[in-house]
Amino acid sequence: MAYIIVFGNEKGGSGKSTTAMHVLTALLRSGFKVGAVDLDLRQRTLGRYIENRREYVRKTDVTLPQPQLAEMPTAADADADDEVKLVAFQKAILSLDEANDFIVVDCAGSHSALAELAHAMADTLVTPMNDSFVDFDLLARIDPETTAVTGPSVYSEMVWEARKARAETGARPIDWIVTRNRVGAQNMHNKRKVGAALKDLSRRIGFRLAPGFSDRVVFRELFPHGLTLLDIKDVGGGSLNISNVAARQEVRDLVAELKLPGVEVTF
Structure with a gap:
């Protein structure tokens, strides 16, 4: 069966789809076959990213590795009955399973029955968050004076329920990974406080950082063409500048830390 990687949280703007697309492309460039499912039926950021990539290839004749994008209900059907969407998702997974080594699932930045099912199906769950206490609230409630954790968030509780449901089926445990996006060079005091709180929380509720x-800027510039940092040299982008080299290394570091089965960072 294909190994399922789910990108999920309940907040938008955390770089979830950008992270998913770069991990997906890294796997393609490592020689794996990859399927993709976009569960954000309204925004469809990952779906549009892949469609932009197909259009770029069509217009330029540049050869780029492509994922297999599963069909899901359209934005017009986004308010359809949950059962309709759940059945569509299950069919999407089945359509991708035999032909691919990995399936990347991008969830919407809100709670839904689709997100619950996707989380329960995840072999690896990746939760990107912006490096601030605003996004920390996604994972846990904290004391405003001491920043001590006072309890789990509703999202963390959903992940806990997904882990329980998965354990009941005898499937392998979910490897939950939280990534810190948009870590700034400034405001080092806040950065340290967020980091310390995350480290403490990771031990308490069981995720890896x-x-x-x-x-x-490069991440935003590449989206309209469906490109990632791993594609720049292939599309005539010349040598990478220092910022792009650093960004490419961030992609390498993340993929290595995911510790996906059979994946060696050679790109």
Whole structure:
């Protein structure tokens, strides 16, 4: 069966789809076959990213590795009955399973029955968050004076339920990874406080911390063409500048930390 990587949280703007697309491309460039499912039926950021990539290849005749994008209900059907969407998702997974080594699933930045099912199906769960206490609230409630953790968030509780449901089926445990995106060079005091709180929380509720992506213009510039930092040299982008080299290394570091089965960072 294909190994399922789910990118999920309940907040938008954390770089979830950008992270998913770069991990997906890294796997393609490592020689694996990769399927993709976009569960954000309204925004469809990952789906549009892949469609932009196909269009770029069509217009330029540049050869780029492509994932297999599963069909899901359209934005017009986004308010359809949950059962319809759940059945569509299950069919999407089945359609991708035999032909691919990995399946990347991008969830919407909100709670839904689709997100619950996706989390329960995850072999690896990646939760990107912006490096601030605003996004920390996604994982846990904290004391505003001491920043001590006072309890889990509703999202953490959902992951806990997904882990329990998965354990009941006898499947392998979910490897939950939280990445810190947009870590800034400034405000070092806040950065340290967020880091310490995350380290403490990771021990309490059982996730691993992994390096994320800095806030770089290049990520936004590549989206309209469906490209990632791993594609620049193939599309005639010339030599990478220092910022792009650093961003590419961030992709390498993240993929290495995910510790996916059979994956060696050779790209």
